[in-house]
Amino acid sequence: MIDRLIAKIEETQNPTVVGLDPRLSFIPKWIKEESYEEHGKTPKGAAKAFLHFNKEIIDAIYDLIPAVKPQIAMYEQYGSHGIDAYIETIEYCKQKGLIIIGDIKRGDIASTAEAYSHGHIGKVDIEGDRFEIYKEDSITINPYLGYDSIEPFLADCSNYDKGLFVLVKTSNPNSGQIQNLEVGGIKLYERMGQLVSEWGEGLIGKRSYSSIGAVVGATHPEEAKNLRRIMPHTYFLVPGYGAQGGTAADLAGCFNKDGLGAIINSSRGIIAAHNDKVNQNKYTEKEFAQAAREAVIKMKLDLQQVLNTIV
Numbered sequence: 001m002i003d004r005l006i007a008k009i010e011e012t013q014n015p016t017v018v019g020l021d022p023r024l025s026f027i028p029k030w031i032k033e034e035s036y037e038e039h040g041k042t043p044k045g046a047a048k049a050f051l052h053f054n055k056e057i058i059d060a061i062y063d064l065i066p067a068v069k070p071q072i073a074m075y076e077q078y079g080s081h082g083i084d085a086y087i088e089t090i091e092y093c094k095q096k097g098l099i100i101i102g103d104i105k106r107g108d109i110a111s112t113a114e115a116y117s118h119g120h121i122g123k124v125d126i127e128g129d130r131f132e133i134y135k136e137d138s139i140t141i142n143p144y145l146g147y148d149s150i151e152p153f154l155a156d157c158s159n160y161d162k163g164l165f166v167l168v169k170t171s172n173p174n175s176g177q178i179q180n181l182e183v184g185g186i187k188l189y190e191r192m193g194q195l196v197s198e199w200g201e202g203l204i205g206k207r208s209y210s211s212i213g214a215v216v217g218a219t220h221p222e223e224a225k226n227l228r229r230i231m232p233h234t235y236f237l238v239p240g241y242g243a244q245g246g247t248a249a250d251l252a253g254c255f256n257k258d259g260l261g262a263i264i265n266s267s268r269g270i271i272a273a274h275n276d277k278v279n280q281n282k283y284t285e286k287e288f289a290q291a292a293r294e295a296v297i298k299m300k301l302d303l304q305q306v307l308n309t310i311v
């Protein structure tokens, strides 16, 4: 997976991942009204509006970016219709050649983890016939149950050329309450970084990076710099840029000297750019996808400036 991701980053010259986290408040009124007319003001109506919104956004940006990160919570809240929209969004993005990082943050005992893994990045077996269900290229997972809970995912990564981004230092303001605790003379997130690095050793690709990556928040630049040193062969998925306050200046420590090593996520900053205060009155409701395209171009330039200081 990691070699495919790096190839797309190099093709687009852009380490941006766009988060597909739709909310009804971002969706233009005309899309919602069309959907409600056909499906009612129901979970199905909301989910169909999400799908329409996502498709227009993707059409406007797919040539500029290597990857998308659909956030499953936004879809799951609407039950089976939401899950259908999640799966159809993934299928649409794959047709456009994008790498899919499913932000699902799963973590459970091994026998249950195996089911999550088979559903999302492996195959489910039904009486000897095998089916791919969600079809993400990579997913986020929560590692706090330890290695046996990770093993089933590693097996599917190896069997099906898939990847993981394991939570190491999350972007939320209170992440330090647990992740920065001292354990055996080092911080918990540092220990987690060491473990994730070890877990990824068997899945190193042609470019010396592992398909087992780490989630590292842009909002904690010192910790990110520290993790970069601890985990030289680990790709970072970096949320927190934009809406959560992370800036380009905070990102320099996430990259390696080769200009690789990190893919930066922005969700609201891109897909809700038409609503952004700084863009007030710049776009009509019909121009939401154009607003997203312009936001991606702006982010790409911002990230290129960071990369120019590194390589």
Ligand SMILES: O=c1ccn([C@@H]2O[C@H](COP(=O)(O)O)[C@@H](O)[C@H]2O)c(=O)[nH]1
Pocket: 019, 021, 071, 103, 169, 170, 171, 172, 215, 216, 217, 239, 240, 241, 242, 243, 244, 265, 266, 267, 268, 269
């Ligand atoms: O530490 C983490 C892990 C995951 N996320 C997710 O990334 C996006 C961020 O959205 P923005 O709108 O760009 O703030 C969202 O899906 C989070 O669940 C994170 O923010 N931090």
